Amino acid sequence: QSALTQPPSASGSPGQSVTISCTGTSTDVGGYNYVSWYQQHPGKAPKLMIYEVSKRPSGVPDRFSGSKSGNTASLTVSGLQPEDEADYYCSSYAGSNNLVFGGGTKLTVL
């Protein structure tokens, strides 16, 4: 199973919005509403930010939102803050008891 495709980097200034894409196929992203997004700061474990495409776990700011269209999912971070600078990974259930991750996107807050 191939990894999902994410841009290697993204950036924005404080207060701006940035969107990170995650492209898969009809057998993963396009086939299930089971896309998750994780935030990972250097040296730390990943943190779940979005699940089931657009749901936010308790405690995650509503500045983080998720969506999906066809085989591409997106994470939007609005009102960028310095602490949002991190690596972001998408994942999707891929059927047949398999999960695939994206390669990760490094978000820089300028």
Added chain:
Amino acid sequence: QVQVVESGGGVVQPGGSLRLSCVVSAFTFSRFDMHWVRQAPGKGLEWVAFIRYDGSNKYYADSVKGRFTISRDNSENTLYLQMNSLRAEDTAVYYCTKAVGSGWPFDYWGQGTLVTVSS
């Protein structure tokens, strides 16, 4: 306060074996499906293995199938990963994670344990 603590990592020669452990506290371990996810140095995340809450089903990534075995002891709140026939490409931080629902989103992660396969 939920705690997920992995241990057992270290340096092992190619072809060798290692067993990772993960002790969980502050949630009812026996009610939840668990997974292992790994991250090679400087690389992205890779799902490794799944075990049903009662141990009745186990699934593996193709890259580890036949070499790794996931298991659990619900009486000890502990998850295991037995890794055999280790290869250089298995070098990674291994995370123990809890799935929160359908589609396997992971809401709790340990701090990870580093496995280095090198001669």
